[in-house]
Amino acid sequence: GEDVEQSLFLSVREGDSSVINCTYTDSSSTYLYWYKQEPGAGLQLLTYIFSNMDMKQDQRLTVLLNKKDKHLSLRIADTQTGDSAIYFCAETPDADSSYKLIFGSGTRLLVRP
């Protein structure tokens, strides 16, 4: 079945880079996503990558996909205190179920001043 795993917690100093990792099991995943969740706010889509891509960069965010190892990472450059939140990796299992997001348990990022 589908499973998405993430480490629970990451603490970095303001200005450093953060790297959040995710592994998934479904080899037919079409899209992989990173969402941000802040207290009291809805999930916000940060970025996504199509499964035939290796890398995607969007301003301070870089997504790397290793399809062979089923490993996805999100790098946040120059991390700010406003980046403190829970980050969820998610996949869509296959083209026929592209509406169904399968989420990991989330990584809590704490940015220390």
Next chain:
Amino acid sequence: GAGVSQTPSNKVTEKGKYVELRCDPISGHTALYWYRQSLGQGPEFLIYFQGTGAADDSGLPNDRFFAVRPEGSVSTLKIQRTERGDSAVYLCASSPGAAGDEQYFGPGTRLTVT
């Protein structure tokens, strides 16, 4: 413009009671989704509507859970005979049309069953 809204934001109910949770999607969005997020977990898919019909309800945990979207806009998630294990944040999302479009999430309804 207005995002996805959900009411109530918090709901406390006693075990065995019936509850309804409401979702107002972004105007014009034809697709609507419900997810459930338990404490310390990521959201889990419950049901997907395309227009008025449930295209996939495979995530509903049992027959105590039911959702409707009679006019293709507002949706209501209904839970009968609530159990303590139903306590969670229920998230609604909507997207413009085709499956695979970006899903825009509401802030959720926190349901607590005592």
